[in-house]
Amino acid sequence: MEDVFSLSPKAVSFELASLWRPISGGLTAPFGFQAAGITAGLKESGKPDLALLLAPEGAVCTGTFTTSLVRAACVDLCAERLRACAGKARSVLINSGQANACTGDRGLLDSVRVTQALADRLELPVEQVLICSTGVIGVPIPMDILLAGLDPLVEALSDEGGAEAAGAILTTDLVEKQFALEAELGGRRVRIGGMAKGSGMIHPEMATMLGYLSCDAGVSVDAWQAMVKRVVDRSFNAITVDGDTSTNDSLLAFAAGEPLELQYLEALEAGLMAVAQQLAKAIARDGEGATCLLEVQVEGVGGDVEACCIARTICGSSLVKTAVHGCDPNWGRIVAAAGRAGVPFDPAAVALWLGPHQLMEFGEPLPFDRLAASRYMQERVDGSYLSDDTVQIRLVVGNGSGDGMAWGCDLSDQYVRINADYTT
Structure with a gap:
């Protein structure tokens, strides 16, 4: 079995990485995080196609996004809202099947409409609700189907819903990509989880296709942003399948919980690096048509x-x-x-x-x-x-x-x- 702590050289100390051990649960392994994944009918295949992540109250969030000039409206909306809420976002909706990129003004209007509808159901300010889309470029989301799926999606939210969410964001992927680690830091248990999707159009210039990280330790927005950027450069920005950067590449990372003392931040980054690299390698391994x-x-x-x-x-x-x-x-x-x-x-x-x-x-x-x-x-x-x-x-x-x-x-x-x- 592959060593999950095979971090890139000098990224973090191997001694710190060894503090972390794999656990089940993926994105919802950290305390207080909930997720859901359902079949809303967005895909003709009848496979799961709609996912939701809800972070605990007080969560901080940072994101990295595609640098492509041709990008989906949801990418700009996420970046704008993270600025507007000063990194206090709590939820993200993910639809698969339609990239909703290159769809003109409709792409933005649809993204705003559905996030407002979801914010109402979650009783959150709309600025704290983000959206990511993946699928065929130039195809808008069928809004009647998406809106009808919100109630069952919210009802399905669970602290054990990580696997369902990981399955609902896939497109040409052959396998789900989720991972979680646990360590004892400062006399308490700290967990980091994540999920990602990606198989083709993989050559990120920011993060990767769609990726999500969760952590149940409290970290300041500034420290979290700096940490995630370093981690992204050594993980998702270090993979390639076919040289094509997507219009929808997005990574969102949430942290919420009891504040972690400063002396443990380096160990926390080691765990975050291990989760991110594991997910990044899973994307490369699952490259379209790949055998190794x-x-x-x-x-x-x-x-x-x-x-x-x-x-x-x-x-x-x-x-x-x-x-x-x-x-x-x-x-x-x-x-x-x-x-x-x-x-x-x-x-x-x-x-x-x-x-x-x-x-x-x-x-x-x-x-x-x-x-x-x-x-x-x-x-x-x-x-x-x-x-x-x-x-x-x-x-x-x-x-x-x-x-x-x-x-x-x-x-x-x-x-x-x-x-x-x-x-x-």
Whole structure:
């Protein structure tokens, strides 16, 4: 089984990460959080399609959103409301099936209308109610169906509803993505939970597709915002499936509970990082048509940001991804991708490993067992290596202190099949 605490280097201390242990419950594992997921009829498939999260009174919330110029109205509405309520949002409605992006003025009007209707039912100020949408771009939400689903959705709210919510936000995903951790901090139990969705159109430039984090420790808005930004950069912003950033990418993180003393904030961030990275890797692993997870670690550059940039460039290379799928140890594609990442380094200092196999040293190729290297990938692509499905690449490009990690997946013909006739 994969080590859930395999944090990217230097993100947080491994000692602090080890304080946390996995628990069940996902988004609603933290005390006081409720969620629900129902089948409202928004999808023709008849699968669950409407979810709701309700945070306890006094919650703080921060969000990170797509930087795309073409984005859904709900993204701007969420950002605007978080500013208006000074990070005191308490609820988010999530519909799947329709992205409600590129739908003109209707997109915003519909989002405002449904959040007002939900705010009335929850007896909250409308500024504290957010909305996220996912699905086909250019398709508005059928409002009669959505509005009719609000009453049963609110009635379904439960402190055990995390799994139902995680299932209701999916589109082309093959699996639900939820995770939770628990630790003893300051003499009390603290829990962090999360859920996410994403499979295709994955190359976030802020957070990821749709992601949600919950925590039952009280944290100031400023501290929470700073913490979540650092976590996002080392998790959701470190994945790629196909190089396409979505119009609806949003991450919302809620914290509510007894205030946590300052000396425990670093440990809290370690747990938040572990949850976020687990969810991010689950998205990359579930990439459309993927058969394995690709993990790239880069060391030796001047800074962590630069290292992460090289790592994600390698993960996003179609040539690297197809070579992994074909179990071809064609290492030239890896170093070529690193060279176009826009980060300066000395090619003569490059060392490269594929799993346990070293392929380069001091910028020159080394003799290696090509069949064994291919077998290393094959076992992970076809699932015969049951304990892990991760193909690991390690690249050292100098003696700088910067390091970073990124995650992606292989590229198969199934990706083309899934996306070629997505709306037809």
